[in-house]
Amino acid sequence: MIRWGILGCGRIARKFASDLKFVEDAALVACGARNAASADAFAKEFNIKHKHYSYEALVKDDEVDVIYIATPHSHHHEHALLCINNSKAVLCEKAFAINYKQVKEMIDAARSKKVFLMEAVWTKFLPPFNKVKQMIDDGMLGDIKSLLVNFGFKAPPDAPQRLLDPSLGGGTVLDIGIYNVFTALFFLGKPDIITAEAILTAGNTDEQCAVTFKYNDGRLAQLFSTFLSDCTTEADICGTKGRIRLTSRYYTPFATVEYYPGRLDTKQIIDTGRPEEGFGYQYEARHVGECLTKGLIESPVMTFADSLSLIETLDSIRRKAGITYPADEQL
Known part of the structure; x- marks a missing residue:
């Protein structure tokens, strides 16, 4: 026990x-x-x-x-x-x-x-996410060429202080954008070039952030996170043989996996098993x-190397976008 x-x-x-x-x-x-x-x-x-x-x-x-x-x-x-x-x-x-x-x-x-x-x-251990990885490994997408991920919601007036407080590591990038970044790293690996633009608060935390990963072999990933509006929280992974779409709340065990082989109007719902009780x-x-x-x-x-790669990429995004925290002054 x-x-x-x-x-x-x-x-x-x-x-x-x-x-x-x-x-x-x-x-x-x-x-x-x-x-x-x-x-x-x-x-x-x-x-x-x-x-x-x-x-x-x-x-x-x-x-x-x-x-x-x-x-x-x-x-x-x-x-x-x-x-x-x-x-x-x-x-x-x-x-x-x-x-x-x-x-x-x-x-x-x-x-x-x-x-x-x-x-x-937690997403790395969930059935829908691992089913997508299996489908890609089995060649169902061919060569992956692009990835598009959105995660956003309109923060209510009574939202927790931590969402935007720089002393608490606030902003979309570390709170929800981390899911987008993790997803891109998991399916595409570390990018060769990162660009990022953010809408910043007076405390240099981000209310929304748009990130692009560019790879020398021609692949691209676009990642968007926001606290200013409700948007689709979905992931699209596109390859030479088709497309996979992880539907709303793509990072949870309740996401649906849609597979579009070839033509975009031909949709298959992929069985990932019945979700367990709980969250x-x-x-x-x-x-x-x-x-x-x-x-x-x-x-x-979820190795130490995975965590180091993830935080290194998040640091790079924050530098590009001008997002800073008091803890950064210790570097």
Whole structure:
């Protein structure tokens, strides 16, 4: 039985906690928050045995094997190091950290302490996404020539402060654009040329951002993210033999995979299996449990190299678009 603790008791933590009940060898035994009322409410909601009123107390809990970090990404570096230095395995929400320097320090610490660490890019473990990868590997698209991904919504007036706060790593690129970037890297690899334009706030975070990846072999990817309007959250992957479309909320287990072989008006719905109950976080949680059972410190699916490539690309996009954070001043 893998004993889980959750660091940070907000919205995403509640989704993850809810999905742990679908993981056969997982037990949620502890939670930690800096606010006692938050920890109390979270522990009561999920019937958690140990509640801690500080993150320091959580990481010293001897009954916890692995900790899921669900705080804003501006704090991931600090909290991951806290866990690692106390020999707690870590599944840390994306973005892994604010910049490459922070991610590299987290990975170096995990290697030095021989402690498991993985970025929680949950999409990589989901059936629709992996079905598309299989279709591409099987040659159903021929040679991929282009990729188009959009992710956007109109932020409500009462949107969380973190969405645009530079001190919390706000803006679309690290919050939702990371899905677009990850998708392009997964299917096309690292680009040779990156261009990016953004609409910036007074604090140099982005309200929307348009990114182009160009490859020397002629491939292109266009990625768009926004908090200013509702747009299709879909991915189109186009090749010499056809097109694959991951429909609305393409990054979730509930996306539909559409295949257009040749002519665009000929659509096939690809069977990816019936989605499990829950939000879909159990897939990555299961994988973490398998890694811990095998004594691994690095996932063979979401590797350290994957996380370094992702954050390096995000850093490049931010530089091109003029998006800056206080943490960048430490570089």
